[in-house]
Amino acid sequence: METEGVFRGKKERIMSVSETLRAATACPVTLEEVRIPRDYIVGEPGDGFRIAMEQLDQARIGIAAHAVGIAQSALDTAVSYAKKRIAFGKPLSRLASVKDRLTEMVMLVETARLATYRAAVDVSTKNSAMAKYLAGRNATAVADHCVQILGGRGLSVNYDAERHYRDARGTQIYGGVTDIQKRLVGHYFLKENNAL
Numbered sequence: 014m015e016t017e018g019v020f021r022g023k024k025e026r027i028m029s030v031s032e033t034l035r036a037a038t039a040c041p042v043t044l045e046e047v048r049i050p051r052d053y054i055v056g057e058p059g060d061g062f063r064i065a066m067e068q069l070d071q072a073r074i075g076i077a078a079h080a081v082g083i084a085q086s087a088l089d090t091a092v093s094y095a096k097k098r099i100a101f102g103k104p105l106s107r108l109a110s111v112k113d114r115l116t117e118m119v120m121l122v123e124t125a126r127l128a129t130y131r132a133a134v135d136v137s138t139k140n141s142a143m144a145k146y147l148a149g150r151n152a153t154a155v156a157d158h159c160v161q162i163l164g165g166r167g168l169s170v171n172y173d174a175e176r177h178y179r180d181a182r183g184t185q186i187y188g189g190v191t192d193i194q195k196r197l198v199g200h201y202f203l204k205e206n207n208a209l
Contacts, residue, residue, distance in 0.1 A: 018047035028179055066138075072188050073141035077129040080148035080184040084122045087152070087159040087177035091115060094163050105162065114158050121151040139201035145184075146194035152181035 022041035056064050092115060095106035105111045125148035132144035156178040160167030167174040185191045203209045 016047060016049075018045045019043075020045070028183070069189065070136055070138055070141040073145040073194070074129065074132045074136070076184055076188040077125070077132060077141070077144035077148035080145075080152040080181065081122065081126050081129050083177055083180045083184065084118075084125055084148070084152035084155040087156045087174065087181065088115075088118045088122050090173045090177065091118060091159040091162045094166075111162060114162060118155045118158050121155050125151040137201070139198055139205075142189075142194040142197035142201075145188060146191050146198065149181070149185040149191060149194075152184055153178070156181040 020043040022043065025039040027039050055061070092106070095111050095115065096104050098105045100108065106115070125144075128140075128144040128147045132140040156174070159174045160178055163172055163174045166172045169175065200209070
């Protein structure tokens with residue numbers, strides 16, 4: 014950044030999350046008496062916060078879609094492993110406890126996918142926050158199930174399960190933490206029902 018009054022702090026070391034975010038930099042930015050030429054202003058002076066908030070709805074939908082992709086990949090990893098791994102003389106996928114876990118994973122993936130589709134079709138703060146909340150939370154749960162199915166291998170960097178877990182967890186943080194998404198959903202739901 015070469016703008017006078019803009020100071021970038023030390024780059025933060027963060028948990029490595031998905032390929033699309035590994036190139037992102039996290040660092041503190043300080044602004045002191047920054048002057049921006051009028052031609053560089055987006056919208057009208059004073060509209061910046063509103064514009065930023067409107068863009069967050071689109072960003073949340075993108076993050077939700079990312080989380081659905083992570084969840085689907087974690088499910089695919091778990092199914093592939095469960096079909097190949099033999100325990101007690103049969104594939105893991107034939108064990109009742111593993112079947113139950115895989116079934117739970119399928120339902121979590123599909124719930125997140127449907128919420129994300131709805132948000133993409135009917136864009137609103139409530140729908141985008143709900144999609145991000147559900148998709149991030151569900152992706153993390155699916156990734157956790159994947160790690161469990163792979164057992165000790167689920168913690169190894171040589172298998173995709175641990176990466177899925179890191180990546181899924183990241184979707185609950187960037188773009189607004191899950192607690193904020195939940196509050197937004199509640200606020201807009203109550204507002205729609207004249208309960209505020």
